[in-house]
Structures are given as structure tokens and as C-alpha cells.
Amino acid sequence: VQLQASGGGRVQAGDSLRLSCEVSGRSFSDYGMGWFRQVPGKEREFVAAISGSGTSTYYDDSVKGRFTISRDNAKNRVYLQMNNLRPEDTAVYYCAGVQTKIVIVNGDLYDDWGQGTQVTVSS
Secondary structure (H helix, E strand, O other): OEEEEEOOEEEEOOOOEEEEEEEEOOOOOOEEEEEEEEOOOOOOEEEEEEOOOOOOEEEOOOOOOOEEEEEEOOOOEEEEEEOOOOHHHOEEEEEEEEEOOOOOOOHHHOOEEOOOEEEEEEO
16 A cells, blocks of 8 residues: 655645645545644644545644545545645644544554655745
8 A cells, every 4th residue: 555645835824735645555435544744853643534435524623624634536535625824734744544434533543654745834
């Protein structure tokens, strides 16, 4: 299984970015996906997750109302639309996957991880 994250970049506060994660090597519709982020020296934190069907989502309170997770099962891709970005959103963002029918928040329960994409938001 391979997860390839992309879409990071350097933006100004208030701007938007859309991250993408392409999954290959397994079926996708039964694969729960999550986005996590990590700042050097700090623990990884949960951002958002989506069920395999796409009908259930969950967000960390810090991003609720600004970020939207979605997926296209025909393209084996999951997305994270990030609007109204803030400097505190600066981090390396990772996509992760696990075979499940539900939304998983705990990163320790994910089996597969992408390589990460850097998001930098300047004030």
C-alpha cells in the first residue's frame, strides 16, 4: 500500500490550500482515511478523518468550520480543503489509512501513512 500526499505550500494567513492523498495498492472504499499534522518537537495531532464510504467525517475543534475532508473513491483520493489558514496551522501534514467502516481519530490505530507535505502559513 502506498499513500502519496501532495498540495502543501507556503501561503499567507487567510489563504486556502487543498491537500490531496492518492492511495494505491489496495481497495479504497473500505479504507478509512485521516489527516494528521506535526510540528517539529511536538506530538502528532489529529486533524480530520473520513469513513470509507465518505458518509461520516470528524474534525478536531481547532479546524472545524475551516477545513473539509472529502474523498473520491473512483480516483482513490482523499482531500483536505483548508480555508482561512492561520499561522498555527503550520505543520507537516500526513495522510493515513486503515481498513475500517468507521471514523478513526486515534493515529495509533492507522496502519498506513503517507510521506507528509509541508504547509507553512505566514502572518
